[in-house]
Amino acid sequence: MGGKNPYIEETNYTPAAKKYKVTFVKQGKTVEVDPEKIPYGHDGIPGSLLDISQGFHLGLDHACGGVCACSTCHVIVHEGLESCNEATDAELDQLDEAPGVTPKSRLGCQCVPNGEKDLVVEIPDWNKNYAKEADH
C-alpha cells in the first residue's frame, strides 16, 4: 500500500536538509538519517518516522500503508518533537484510537523531523498490527 489519502488535508512539513540521528529506544538502535536517501521505504510521508523505520528494518507496524487511516504506527517522540511538523486534525483524530497515547505521541507515518534535532523515539510494545499485511 502507500500513497496519499485523498480524504484528509495535506500535511505541511519541512524536509530535513542535513543528517541527524534517531534513537529507537526499545530496539536499542540509533540510526543516522541521510536526507539524500529519503525516501527509505514506500509507506508514509517521505522522511517520516515510518519511512525511516522501514529503511532500517525497525518493525513499526503500519496497517493502512502510511496514509493516516489507522493508528498502528503510533510512536512516542521522547526527544526532538519540536523539530517535527505539526500534527494535523486528521492525525490527531486517528491518534485518539491508539492505546496509551501521551502528549508526545505521533503517528509515525505523518511525523516528519526537519533534521534540526536528534530524536529519541519509542515504538510501544503494544503497537501491534492486528490487520497485518504480508511482508513485501
Ligand code: FES
Ligand atoms: S500507518 Fe496507518 S496511520 Fe500511519
